[in-house]
Amino acid sequence: MQDTKLRSASGPGVPMVEPDITVVIPVFNDLRSLEIAIPRSIELLSRISNGFELLIAEDGSTDGSADLVRKYEQRDTRIHLLHSDERQGRGKALNRAIYEAKGKIVCYYDVDLATDMQHIPELIGAIREGGDIATGSRLMPNSDIVRSGGREIASRSYNFLVRFFLGSKIFDHQCGFKAFNKEHILPILPTIRSNHWFWDTEILVRSQRNGSSVREFPVRWRAGKGTTVKMKDIFEMGSSILRLWWQIHVSKN
Secondary structure (H helix, E strand, C coil), X not given: CCEEEECCCCCCCCCCCCCCEEEEEEECCCHHHHHHHHHHHHHHHHHHCCCEEEEEEEECCCCCHHHHHHHHHHHCCCEEEEXXXXXXXXXXXXXXXXXXXXXXXEEEEXXXXXXXXXXXXXXXHHHHCCXXXXXXXXXXXXXXXXXXXXXXXXXXXXXXXXHHHHCCCCCCCCCCEEEEEHHHHCCCHHHCCCCCCCHHXXXXXXXXXXXXXXXXXXXXXXXXXXXXXXXXXXXXXXHHHHHHHHHHHCCCC
């Protein structure tokens, strides 16, 4: 597998400022969503920080996502493509992006912008105020969410099992809206085993066990189109929880 990193050198009209914030958007065949997410991200981030970078962690897409980011790179030095020729998995893509990040604060959110972008200042502010990790929550009392009943039941059941078996204090482990103090999170990344969707849960569980402070706050969230719960998803959820329990309590790693 060839794994290439593309970083733009310069762009017209955009001053070069050393970033203190790195925003990561993981992408796999999400061209249509990316066309919306990039300009909206730049618009909002420009209002809250003079120094930021936007990393698109593009994971083996075949729909032209990488080409779109390359076009943005040519115009804006704050936008960078992290490209993989073959799919590695969402977790690996996020690990790589955090290692590559220049900002002291690293945050990520899903490309469909399911979590309302109005929460980004709060997300970043939680780390600026001294937190190790900040995460949005769809399951706190003041959360404002819209999704099907089946997904709601599956989500609440999953998070209950994570708290019960893995000792987590978090309400919602899988919300794709998180931020980290990079210096604090780097030593934890090598312990993460999951390469895919369970990465979000595993990093929260292992970080709490390592003594990290985690701030969880309610968000406004709307389900993306075409999201459904399948039996194989439910089976994989349970298997991942039990696998991490084994790693922590039996194999001790």
